[in-house]
Amino acid sequence: MNKNRVEAFTDAIIAIIATIMVLEFKTPETYQLSGIIEELPYLFSYATSFFFILVAWYNHHYMFSITQRITKKVYWVNNFWLFSMSLIPVSTAWVGRYINHTVPELFYFFIFLVWTIAYLWLSRSIAMSLDLTDKDKADKIRNMPAYKSLENKYLILALILAVFLSFVFPPIMIITTLIELIIMSISTPEDADKIFQ
Template sequence: MTEHDDDRPRQPGRTVARSDPGRAMAFSDAVIAIVITVLVLDLRPPDTEPGGLLAGLLDEWPTYLAYAASYVYLAVIWLNHKAAFTRIREMDIGLQWANLGILATLALVPWPTAVIANTARTGNLADERVAVALYAIIGALLCLSWLVFFSYLARHPDLTHDHVDDDYFAHERPRALIGVLLYLAAGAAGVFIHPLVASVIFLVLPVFYGITSHGYDQGPSFLRRGAGSAKSS
């Protein structure tokens, strides 16, 4: 911690202990690495007769798709998490719990991924609708945990580095809210229209969060213009 950081004013009346974010980052990285590894456990060899291995492998394509989508999603979460923590100078107990909330929800991702893979093998449309709805609920909860995380930092700018705009995390909240709404919409589309519609949204959302993983201020020009307009209004 630099002398300049020590001089940053704290919120009046707050005497709670603060800690360096290094341990939280290391713990979070370990959890994300374990969760990504768990995803692989559902990639099992197909049960086929001799000579039918190729056909059996090709029939497992829904499993590969579910793994790829969840892996990319978790990778993007790691990028977003890393980008957020480069702006955090110190942590209090509230921010610790907000971070643990993100880890608790992302640890659930392998569960709906496995459910989608297993129901795809059966070919039962009713079960597939339930599976995508479950995935959508977990995705929405994960985005909601990010909304809580961003909102806490928006209310406590004294926890961030001096070079970070005090409104930065307030402007990050719409990204999380978009995810909550789109995951719920994807679940509804999967139930009332077709599971493939939900699957397309599940694939598109990580792309959006990957593009904006370092925030609107470092994303594509059209996102920066939109963020700038919102800030000036």
């Protein structure tokens, strides 16, 4: 399958997802500062989700730059990953409207969890495809900091703890997501900015 077409399709879907989230950000109905202050919970959830998409795209771009071909399996797993990402605007809007309530926060976490499973499945599928042609590149995928952090047992324990804490302090879910994203954005592959040089 043509890798460039799959990349272009993926980039277009991600751009649409990132763009439609801002439509939920309502223009204040007053010129008073209080109007924008009322929208701060959504602005925070929007900023977190937008950052989420940027980090996801960066790591996806890295994986696709070192892969040599797109198998049928990689194509369909990539589509599942895009589907999981397409649910981010819904969870973002719900959390933004009810940031101090547990159910929207847990739904946001559930979407993040589905996305994580899809991302790990996609990474593994690409690595397995590369195993047949270039073991070094397959190892690059498996050694990506994002891949390793999502498989980290301490992260899993932290997320489980955050779920329980969300019944006491609901915003902990989106705050935990933001912290994880910051770590993933700092921990990128060493050659990520040199891949096309």
